[in-house]
Amino acid sequence: MFLTIFLAITILFxxxxxxxxxxxxxxxxxxxxxxxxxxxxxxxTPQNANEIAVQIKEGEFFFAEILKRTTxxxxxxxxxxxxxxxxxxxxRVVVINEVTGDEFYNYFFSEVDEGSL
Numbered sequence: 001m002f003l004t005i006f007l008a009i010t011i012l013f014x015x016x017x018x019x020x021x022x023x024x025x026x027x028x029x030x031x032x033x034x035x036x037x038x039x040x041x042x043x044x045t046p047q048n049a050n051e052i053a054v055q056i057k058e059g060e061f062f063f064a065e066i067l068k069r070t071t072x073x074x075x076x077x078x079x080x081x082x083x084x085x086x087x088x089x090x091x092r093v094v095v096i097n098e099v100t101g102d103e104f105y106n107y108f109f110s111e112v113d114e115g116s117l
Contacts, residue, residue, distance in 0.1 A: 039107045042093065044086075046111075054084060056095065061104070063095070 040058030047053055050069040054077060056062070063082055067075035073088035078098055085094045086109070095105040 040095075040105055042109050044109065044111060052086070054086070056084065056093075056105075058105070 038058060040056045040061065043053075043055040044067075045053040047066065052067040052075055053064075054067050055064045063077075063079065063084060065077035065079055065084070067077040067084065067086055069075050075086045075088065077084045081098055082104070083096050083098050085096075086092070088111075091108045091110055093105065093107055093109045094103065096103050
């Protein structure tokens with residue numbers, strides 16, 4: 001009798017797991033938000049052959065530093081919180097969190113002054 005009741009209770013409670021809702025992984029939402037981030041307003045002014053002044057603004061985000069050439073046409077700047085990487089050959093700008101490595105922005109920038117065309 002005890003064994004029958006024990007088995008009935010075990011089967012009853014083990015079935016509850018199949019009725020509980022599955023919780024979505026919140027990490028997936030983070031990737032969607034990053035992908036939907038607007039392209040920030042970006043200004044770049046060459047200082048010399050190895051340095052470019054950069055200013056990036058979007059909402060509450062603001063970054064202003066000097067990009068320094070590392071190798072080829074690849075430039076990097078950091079303020080201790082954020083790292084900005086710019087590939088002058090492709091025009092790609094990548095902005096990441098210096099501590100976590102999370103990507104904030106990934107977009108293309110053109111140094112061509114469209115107002116003078």
